[in-house]
Amino acid sequence: MKHIKSPFSDRVLVGIFFVFLTTFALICLFPIFNMLAISFSEGFHANKGDVVLLPKGFNTESWEKILSSDRLWKGLRNTIVVTIGGTFLSLLFSAVFAYPLSKSSFPFARIIMFLVVFCFIFRYPIIPYFIAVKDYGLMNSLWSLIITHLIVEMNVIIMRTFFRQIPDEMEEAAAMEGAGQFTILFRIYLPLSKAALASLGLFYAVNYWNLYMHPMLFIRKADLQPLQIIIRNMLSSAENEGGGSAMVATLTSPSTLQAATIIFATIPIIIAYPFIQKYFAKGAMLGSVKG
Amino acid sequence: MKNQLKSSGWMGHNGALLIMVLPGVIWLIMFRFIPLAGSLIAFQDYQILRGFWESPWVGLKHFRYLFQYPDFYKIFRNTLVLGVYTLVFTFPLPILIALMMNEFRNKQYKGFIQTAIYIPYFFSWVIIAGFAEELLGLNGMINRMVKATGNDPVIFLQYSQYFRTIVTSATIYRESGWSAIIFIAAMSSIDPALYESAKIDGANRWKQIWHITLPCIMETVIIMLMLKLGQFMTQGFDRIYVFLKPMTLEVGDIFDTFVFRVGITQGQHSLTTAIGLFQSVVGLILVVLSNKLSKKLTGEGVVW
Numbered sequence: 188m189k190h191i192k193s194p195f196s197d198r199v200l201v202g203i204f205f206v207f208l209t210t211f212a213l214i215c216l217f218p219i220f221n222m223l224a225i226s227f228s229e230g231f232h233a234n235k236g237d238v239v240l241l242p243k244g245f246n247t248e249s250w251e252k253i254l255s256s257d258r259l260w261k262g263l264r265n266t267i268v269v270t271i272g273g274t275f276l277s278l279l280f281s282a283v284f285a286y287p288l289s290k291s292s293f294p295f296a297r298i299i300m301f302l303v304v305f306c307f308i309f310r311y312p313i314i315p316y317f318i319a320v321k322d323y324g325l326m327n328s329l330w331s332l333i334i335t336h337l338i339v340e341m342n343v344i345i346m347r348t349f350f351r352q353i354p355d356e357m358e359e360a361a362a363m364e365g366a367g368q369f370t371i372l373f374r375i376y377l378p379l380s381k382a383a384l385a386s387l388g389l390f391y392a393v394n395y396w397n398l399y400m401h402p403m404l405f406i407r408k409a410d411l412q413p414l415q416i417i418i419r420n421m422l423s424s425a426e427n428e429g430g431g432s433a434m435v436a437t438l439t440s441p442s443t444l445q446a447a448t449i450i451f452a453t454i455p456i457i458i459a460y461p462f463i464q465k466y467f468a469k470g471a472m473l474g475s476v477k478g
Numbered sequence: 479m480k481n482q483l484k485s486s487g488w489m490g491h492n493g494a495l496l497i498m499v500l501p502g503v504i505w506l507i508m509f510r511f512i513p514l515a516g517s518l519i520a521f522q523d524y525q526i527l528r529g530f531w532e533s534p535w536v537g538l539k540h541f542r543y544l545f546q547y548p549d550f551y552k553i554f555r556n557t558l559v560l561g562v563y564t565l566v567f568t569f570p571l572p573i574l575i576a577l578m579m580n581e582f583r584n585k586q587y588k589g590f591i592q593t594a595i596y597i598p599y600f601f602s603w604v605i606i607a608g609f610a611e612e613l614l615g616l617n618g619m620i621n622r623m624v625k626a627t628g629n630d631p632v633i634f635l636q637y638s639q640y641f642r643t644i645v646t647s648a649t650i651y652r653e654s655g656w657s658a659i660i661f662i663a664a665m666s667s668i669d670p671a672l673y674e675s676a677k678i679d680g681a682n683r684w685k686q687i688w689h690i691t692l693p694c695i696m697e698t699v700i701i702m703l704m705l706k707l708g709q710f711m712t713q714g715f716d717r718i719y720v721f722l723k724p725m726t727l728e729v730g731d732i733f734d735t736f737v738f739r740v741g742i743t744q745g746q747h748s749l750t751t752a753i754g755l756f757q758s759v760v761g762l763i764l765v766v767l768s769n770k771l772s773k774k775l776t777g778e779g780v781v782w
Contacts, residue, residue, distance in 0.1 A: 214651070287499040
């Protein structure tokens with residue numbers, strides 16, 4: 188059999204695609220590596236703007252300054268607490284809520300499902316929401332970040348759809364053995380939904396990690412601010428400090444400090460990234476599943 | 479006997495389900511319906527010290543004020559314009575990326591591209607804004623190029639004429655790769671036999687893309703487009719707020735940021751609740767319309 192060579196036009200097309208995709212991928216990575224280089228550069232060079240991908244005047248001064256900042260570590264701690272605790276509680280809460288809604292034999296399933304979809308498409312105005320959460324006494328507590336996200340309507344809808352695909356016979360067989368509903372959920376449904384739970388957990392976790400508006404609304408105590416708020420404040424204060432000393436040859440500068448701060452905040456994501464990557468495709472697909 | 483067993487089983491069954499659903503229902507009441515009922519403060523002169531029950535009712539005062547209030551039209555316009563920018567400029571790229579990825583078979587290359595283009599989605603808007611400040615700042619890469627061409631450097635983030643471009647570009651950077659996943663998944667379910675027979679008919683790659691891949695994902699494209707249309711009124715608070723500066727409020731202030739600034743920081747609760755209600759109602763209408771349209775075009779709704 189003779190191998191048919193692909194026509195010239197095909198190779199040109201694929202060549203263009205290759206250039207385009209590779210360029211876009213490099214653009215996506217560029218800011219991360221560039222920031223890394225700036226964070227290890229001398230302030231003087233960073234200010235002149237001549238650091239590109241490779242550090243100039245290599246030193247670790249900016250990192251030492253950043254890592255000795257108590258605020259940053261506290262912020263990281265708060266964010267980790269909220270992300271881990273929140274993701275676990277949200278998954279538990281949403282699963283227990285979605286399970287009865289997946290049972291067509293449950294008489295209230297339809298009406299409650301309607302309410303969930305209604306909440307999904309009719310957005311509550313933020314001001315009365317703020318007043319309500321404040322009235323519940325959740326201000327200045329990390330709980331204000333977790334409790335308000337125990338349910339994300341979209342995720343409940345996805346989870347219910349997933350539970351519905353599990354054949355009823357599984358449940359009936361277990362019920363014959365005398366298993367209660369909680370046992371059926373935790374022993375049969377949840378183990379069968381591991382992939383979906385992992386993807387939803389990923390969505391919840393990313394959401395918790397990146398929370399920004401909620402802490403601005405509910406957390407006023409400096410000690411309880413999560414990482415995103417701390418970073419935001421450090422970025423703008425570095426900017427303001429910068430003006431006067433911009434041209435003095437110091438090891439650090441607003442740019443190098445900002446860069447180190449940003450890299451600090453991205454490191455946990457980059458560490459977790461390879462582990463969560465395999466759930467992406469699944470997760471994005473779930474996002475398109477409707478009730 | 480058998481019947482009796484069955485009926486008591488039914489009771490126990492539903493009783494347990496009821497207990498399971500209860501915490502969720504209480505949550506919905508506390509964090510969705512009470513705030514929704516609290517929206518009635520849009521018809522009050524709400525004072526925080528007097529609370530909901532003691533504040534005076536003023537009917538449609540705030541709504542009447544709203545429609546005469548120049549800032550309202552400004553933020554309405556800003557929300558719409560940013561929405562159009564976002565839709566027009568960020569929607570096509572993920573489809574293009576997916577179409578291009580579909581032409582490669584090399585697992586390692588695909589793996590590298592996917593790893594690289596998904597990662598920005600996991601960075602918060604605070605981080606993305608940090609990237610932008612560095613890139614667009616007085617000493618950033620872009621200004622180095624500006625200086626190289628003999629022009630004076632510009633602090634791009636402080637000028638309103640660049641605001642929309644910056645926000646849109648940042649959105650493209652953060653979300654294009656991630657949004658491509660859904661189209662990549664749609665393409666993976668296309669029957670390979672279609673391509674085989676096209677090849678036998680002598681169709682080149684371009685023709686295969688145009689006549690097989692694109693039509694096969696059209697339904698997904700329409701559903702995603704309708705989903706985006708439905709979200710038109712909620713442009714995302716974080717995305718805008720992290721770029722907003724006093725100098726760019728003129729074009730950058732949207733419903734979400736205005737409500738936050740004026741409602742939370744300046745304490746004008748009733749007026750901003752009226753704005754929030756307006757936003758929610760328009761948003762609801764948009765979702766219902768886009769759902770209808772999607773059902774008409776693809777036979778499938780976006781939400782239900």
